[in-house]
Amino acid sequence: MFFEPKTITLKDGRSAILRSPEPDDAEEMLEYLRMTSSETDFLLRSAGEELTMTLDGERAYLERAADSPDTLMICCFVGDDEESRVIAGNCALNFNSRRKTAHRASIGIALKKAFWGLGIGTALMRELDFAARKRGVSQLELEFIEGNTRARALYEKSGFRIAGVHPNAFRMADGSLAGEYLMIKELK
Numbered sequence: 542m543f544f545e546p547k548t549i550t551l552k553d554g555r556s557a558i559l560r561s562p563e564p565d566d567a568e569e570m571l572e573y574l575r576m577t578s579s580e581t582d583f584l585l586r587s588a589g590e591e592l593t594m595t596l597d598g599e600r601a602y603l604e605r606a607a608d609s610p611d612t613l614m615i616c617c618f619v620g621d622d623e624e625s626r627v628i629a630g631n632c633a634l635n636f637n638s639r640r641k642t643a644h645r646a647s648i649g650i651a652l653k654k655a656f657w658g659l660g661i662g663t664a665l666m667r668e669l670d671f672a673a674r675k676r677g678v679s680q681l682e683l684e685f686i687e688g689n690t691r692a693r694a695l696y697e698k699s700g701f702r703i704a705g706v707h708p709n710a711f712r713m714a715d716g717s718l719a720g721e722y723l724m725i726k727e728l729k
Contacts, residue, residue: 647683686722
C-alpha cells in the first residue's frame, strides 16, 4: 500500500520525510533492522541474532508490501539531502481481510535510539491512525514487551489501553522472563 510522502518537523527543528519504503531502500532497511535490534531488548529480534533476510529477499518483501492492499509501511528519513538521509524509524499497519476481523488492524513500530524523543513515534502513530480510520477500521491493536516504558508511554499518549497480558511470553537476554502486553485503541 502506498503512503503519500509527507514532510514533518522534528522537535529539534530538523525536517524529516515520511514515505513508503521502496525496493531501493532494502540495503538500508536491513542495516536499520540490525541496528534497532542491537539498541534495545524490547524488539522480537535479539541483539546479534542473525537476519535471515537476504538483500534480494528484502527487496521482494518491500515490493510485496507496496503492492499489498492489506499492508501499509512508512519509514521516517532524516537528513539534509538525499546523500545524508537515513532511516530513523519505521512502522507498519497490517489490515485483516477476513470479514469477521476486518474491523481490526495491527501496528508495529521501531526507531533508532539516536532519534528517540524527537516526535517521530508520535507522527508515525498519527499517520497509522489516520490510515486505519480511512480504511474503516474500528480497532487498532499492538503488543509490547513488559518493561518497555517508553513505548508504553507513546501508546498511551496515542490513545491505546492495555487489554490483556501474556505472562512469560519472552525470555530476555539475562534469562529472565517478561510478559507481553496487548493494547487496543477503539476508533470512533
